[in-house]
Amino acid sequence: MAAIDFTYQYGFFSKVAANSNGRPGLSLATFSADATQPYFFDGRARAPRELGMMMYTLSEVVRTHYFKPMPTLLDPVLTSHEDLLRLEGFSGCCGVYARIDLPAESFDSTRQGRGTTNVDFNQPMRNALLRLRDGEDVDFAVGKDEVALSRGGDRVVEKKVKLPLRWIKSFSEVQSYQKRLKLKFEVPAAEALRFSRSLPKSSGPKQVSYAVQTGRNLRLSMRPQRGAVKFTGTHRVKAIESLLPLAQKLRVWASKDEGTSAWEVVLSSGSFLLVLSPEVHRGFSGEGQLLEELARAPEESVIAQIRAQLAWGAHISTDDVSKKLGMETRVVEDVIAVLSTRGLAGYDAISENYFHRELPFDLSKVEAMQPRLKGARRLVDEKGVQINGGGVFLVRGTGTIHQVKLDDDGKGQCTCPWYSKHQGNRGPCKHILAAQITQETDA
Template identity: 30%
Template sequence: MTTDLLLAPPERATEAPAIFDGLLDPGVQAAQALLVLGRIARTRFYLPPNMVRRMIAESDPVFSADGQTLRAESFSPCCGVHARLDVQPSGRLSSGCTNVDLGEATRAALAKVVGTEPLHLTVRGDGIRLRTLDGAESEDRVPLPSRWVAGFAEIAAITATATRRADLGQTEARTFLRRLPTTGTMAWAVPSGRSLRLTARGGPEAIPATGLHRLRVVEPMIRFIQGLSVYAAPGGESASWVLQLARARLSVTLSPAPARGFSGEGGWLTALSAGLDAPELVSGQSGHDLVTGAWFARPLPSGGTPAYARLTKARALVEAGAVRALPAGGYEIAHGESLQRVRLDPAGCTCSWWAEHQERRGPCSHLLAARLSAGQA
C-alpha cells in the first residue's frame, strides 16, 4: 500500500462532514504522541485513600479544530495531568470537535507506525478513522466525563496568566527529561546554565515542579524533541511543559500536587461571582494557547457547564439571610451549626477551607457570600 492509497477516500462512507482529513507528518511522531495522550487518560497519578484502584480510562483524546490547527487533548483519570497536541497538518481542515476512546486495536495500529511510514487521520463529529500501511481502525464518539469539562475550564484559567519562564535547546531538553525523578517530590526547577536543575528551595526564578515524576509520561517523545519551553504564572503553583516537535507541539500541564485535580481548582469563581458572562470559558468551550497567547474554540460535543458548588452555596447563603455585616467591620455567616467570620480586605475566613488553601484554589463559599452581600464580588 502506498501513501497515495492512504490519501484516497475512506472505504466506509459517512454523512458527518470531516473536521479533518489528511496526513499527520511525521507519522511515527504523531502516532507516538497520540499513544502518550491515551496513556495519560489511562494513568491515575494519585490514588485517594481507601479507593480501590481501577485502571479504567474515562476517555481518550478530545480532537478539535478551528480551521487552522488540529488539536488532541486528554486528562489523567485523577484530572491532575493535562496534555494537548497542537498540529499543523497536511489535509482538509475545518472546525469542530469530537471525543473518542483509543481502543486496544487502535493503539496497536499506532504502535506499528515506524520510520517514514505515513499516518492518515479522518476526524468527524461522530468519531475518527486512522489508516496506516497495515490497515484501518475506527473509533466512535463516547460521552465526555463531566470532570473533563471542568478541567478544560480550569486549564484555561491557569494558563491565561502564565508567561514563558525557561527555554531549553534540543540537547538540554532531552537530557533534562531523561533525568526526571521517578517518585513524587516537593521541588522547584531553577535555571542552571542552559538547562534547569531541581531543588527543594524556591526563589524568584523558581518554576513549580512538585510531582514532576508525572512528566515522565512523555518519555516516548524524547527522540522527537527539538526544544522545551516552560510556562508558569507569577506566584502560581502549576507549570506547563511545552515540547517543541516537527510541525507540532505537545504541552503538558501538571496540577500543583498529585492529590489535586484541575477540576476542583475554582479559577473562575471570583470572576463568576463578579458577574462574568462568558459561558464558553466556564464550560470548556474555549481554550488558551500558551505559545501564541490566543484563544481557540473547542465546541465540545457533550458535557455542560460545571456546577461550581462553592458559588451555588454562596448565593444560597445570601438568599437565606445568613450573611450579617459586623459593626466593627467584616461579616458573620451563620448556617446551621456553622458560624464563620469573614474579612474582605485583606481577604480571610475562619473556615477550614481557608486555613488549608486560602485563595490558591479559589475563594471559599463564605468569602464569596460576603463579597456578594457587599456588592464587591
C-alpha cells in the same frame, strides 16, 4: 465520585491501515455531542512519526491515573479550527492536562472543517501509532465521509464509560491556571531528555520538586531556588519522555506561587503541552478558580453577544473582542469564564489567547456542580450574610460567624479555615462568594 453514564458511539474503530491508494492512513473515528460523527479533516501528515508519538503520548496521559492505580478509558477531545487541529484530554485523576497543537502547516490538507468531537483511541490504534515513520506518506483523517451515511447502522462502535463530571469540569478550571503561567526557561531537547531520564522511574520523592536551570543544564532539585520551577510528581513529567528524542526543544512554564507548571515539547510539526496541577492528589476540577466570575453572572444577552464572536477561532484576544463590542475587558473576561464552564472556550497559555471549542458532552450537570457557589447562594437565600459596613460582612459559618472583608476590587479575605489555608489560591470560599453576591445585589 459523580459520573455520568456516557456512551461513545463511533462510526468505526480508529486505526492505522493501508488506504485505497496503498499509503498508510491514520483515521480517527469521531463522535460529537449531538450524536453525530463529524468529518472534519482529511490530509497527509508531513511528519508522521511525530504525529504518531504525540497522539500516543496523549493517549497515555488520558488513560493514566497518576494518583491511584485505577484504569481509565476516556477518549481525547479534538477541535478543528481553520488553521489548527487541537487535541485535548485529562489524566484519569484530572491532575494532568495534555494538549497537542497541530498547525495547518503540519499537513497537506484537502479538508478542514470546524468543530469539536470526541475521537476514539483504542489499543490496536495506539500500537500502530508507534509504528508510523517519517519518510513515508501517511494520510490522516478525522472522521469519514461514509460514516455519516451509516449512522445508526450496525457498524457503530459503542464504548460505554463512566465519565466523571470532574473530568469534564477540569476543562473549564484549567483555563484559569494557564492564564497565570509564565515562560521560565527553554532547553534543547537533548538536555530535556537527559533531565527526564534523571527523574526517578518509581518511588520518587514525596516532597515538592524543582526543575533548576544552570546554564544549559536542567536538573531536578528538592530546594527552592530563584528561577526554579516547582512541581510535584516526577512521574508525571516523565510522560513527555518518549517525545523528546524527536523534539527541538522543551519550554517550561510556571505560575508564580501555586505550583502549576506546563511542559511544552516543541516539535517541527506541532507542540505537545503537559500541564501539571500543583499537587499529585489535586485535580484541576475542584479548584473553583472561576467562581468569582460565575458569581458575577453576566446577562445571557451579553453572553450570547460575546459567544457569537468566538466563531471557532484558535486565537481569540479578549482585548480585541472588547474593542470590537465596546465592552470592558473585565466583562469580556467574565463572560468567557462563564463560557469556559459551559465548555465553549479554552485558554492557550503559549499564545495568551482563548480559543473556541464546544465540548462534546451534555454539560447541564457540570454547570450545577459548583458546591461552593451553591453554598454561597444558599447562605444569601437563608439570610446568613450580614452587612457590617466598610466592606465588612459577617457570614454564618459552621458553628461560628466568619468575618469577610471585601476590598474595592471585590477581592475578599475571610476568617474561615479554607481561606486561611489557601489564601485564595484555590478560589474563594463560599463566605466570600456570599458576601460578593450580597454586595452586588445591594448595589
